[in-house]
Amino acid sequence: MNVLFVDDEPQVLRALERMLDAADVEWEAEFANDATEALEMLANEDFDAIITDMRMPGMDGAELLHEVSKLYPHIVRIVLSGQANKEAVLRAVQPMHQYLSKPCDAETLKSTISRACAMRDTLNSESLRKTITNLPGLPSIPSVYAELNAAIQSEDFALTDVGRIIEKDMAMSAKILQLVNSAAFGMGKQVHSPGQAACMLGVDVIKALVLTTGVFTEFVDDSRSEFSLETLMTHSLNVANFAKQIARAEGMAGGDVNDAYTAGMLHDVGKLILATSDTEAYSRILQTAASNHTSLWEAEHEFLNTDHAAVGAYLLNLWGLPQSIIEVVSLHHRPEQAEEKSLSVLSVVWAANEVANGADDQELSEYLATIECEGKIASWRDLCLSQEE
Incomplete structure (x- = not known):
């Protein structure tokens, strides 16, 4: 792996080089004194990967990353x-994946770079990796986007209300968690709840994200497509609410309850990525799954040699979201692959998704038996379905 560092202060680059040598990183590091030299290299x-300072003479870090996103x-x-x-x-919000603050210790820098690049091998398609890596954001459901626009332009809008709106949309939830968990806004701790993230970022930032940066956009429906964002969002909200209720009923800690909701909302974000990246191709996958009576993720593997779970986890990992949420997104169709063999956020979201998809008791019992929760199927199903009434 080859990483390029860009900073206009030579002493900073020398300090980085010494720090990386001492840390014995497993990748090659090269150094550029400004944006022009970086583009030449x-x-x-x-x-x-490219790691750049923000404030530089001439072309600054934000401009450099915009250029890199277009060219590479x-x-x-x-x-x-x-x-x-x-x-x-x-x-810089649109072109950057993550933001770190100076001074940055060797372990943080090493782990951030390694983690951001770690899941590339899960996607065999280079074109798909390029598409995902270059996504500044994802489109939102039109009704929620309109509701958010109206809320922030009202005279008496409250951040708690804005947070509740954002929590209803997977695209907004993913993006706002990316930003609040970066060092760009100086939060200093991991945030797992989109609603909490909105309150922490504040009025001015939320307004800028909606009105000027272009990272929150409205989904444009293609009548020729088999994909329905409305259907996806309804399902995701159901899974989020089901998972939250199961987690509460099982007495899970408050942080895990919040994770269950957020991971439930984001578990199918890979479908949105695939559908908006190539609408026509994804329509063929949806048609194949329907005509062959197979699961969608199996049809995705047939066409793409990967599935929406891996695609979604790849983007959220690149954006630096909490690892506990990424694991759920990655394994929500294969919970048996997780190291933990007990009741967890992953198992709760898996069960909520299966119930939302109409799975029968036999389909639920095999995995739940491995975590000693087989006897809970009926009560979980009743709890979930009571939320729909």
Whole structure:
């Protein structure tokens, strides 16, 4: 793996080089003194990631990352910067994947870069990796997008209300969790709840995200497509609410209850990525699954050699979301592959998804028996279905 560091201060680059040598990283690091030199190096060598300062003379970090996203869409793009004004950070929101603050210790830098690049092997398609790596955001359901727009432009809007709106949309939820869990806004701790994230980011940032940065966009329906965002969102909300109720009923900790809701909302985000990346191709996959009476993820493997679970986990990992949520998204069709063999957020979301999809007791019992929860099927189903009434 080859990583390019860009900073206009030579002493910073020398310190980075010494730190990386001492940390014995498993990748090659090269260094550029400004954006112009970085672009020249990118034109002549293959890089997997670029780590840039924000404030530089001439072309700054945000402009550099915009250019890199256009020319080299497969490259992981990370900001490593000290004091940066809010306007500059918001300009970087679209092209960056993650944001780290100076000073940054070796372990944080090493783990962030390694983790951001770690899941590339789960996607065999280079074109699909490029598409996902270059996504600035995902489209939102029109009714929720309109509701959010109306809320932030009202005179008496409250951040708690905005948070509740964002929690109803997987695209907004994913993006706002990416931002709040970066160092760009100085939160200093991991946040797992989109509603909490909205309150922490504040009025000005939320308004900018909706009105100026272009990361929140409205889904444009294609009448020729088999894909329905309304259907996906209804299912995702049901799974989120079902998972939250099961987690509460089982006495899980408050953080796990919140994770169950968030992971339930995001578990199928890979479907949205695939459907919006190539609408025609995904329509063929949906048609194949329906005509062959097979599961959608099996049809996805037939066409793509991967599935929406891996695609969704890849993007959320790239964006730096909490690992507990990424694991659920990645394994929500294969919970038996998890190391933990007991009741967990993953098993709760899996059960909620299966109930929402109309699975019978036999389909539920095999896995639940492995975590000693087979006897809970009837009560969980009743609890979930009572939420729909």
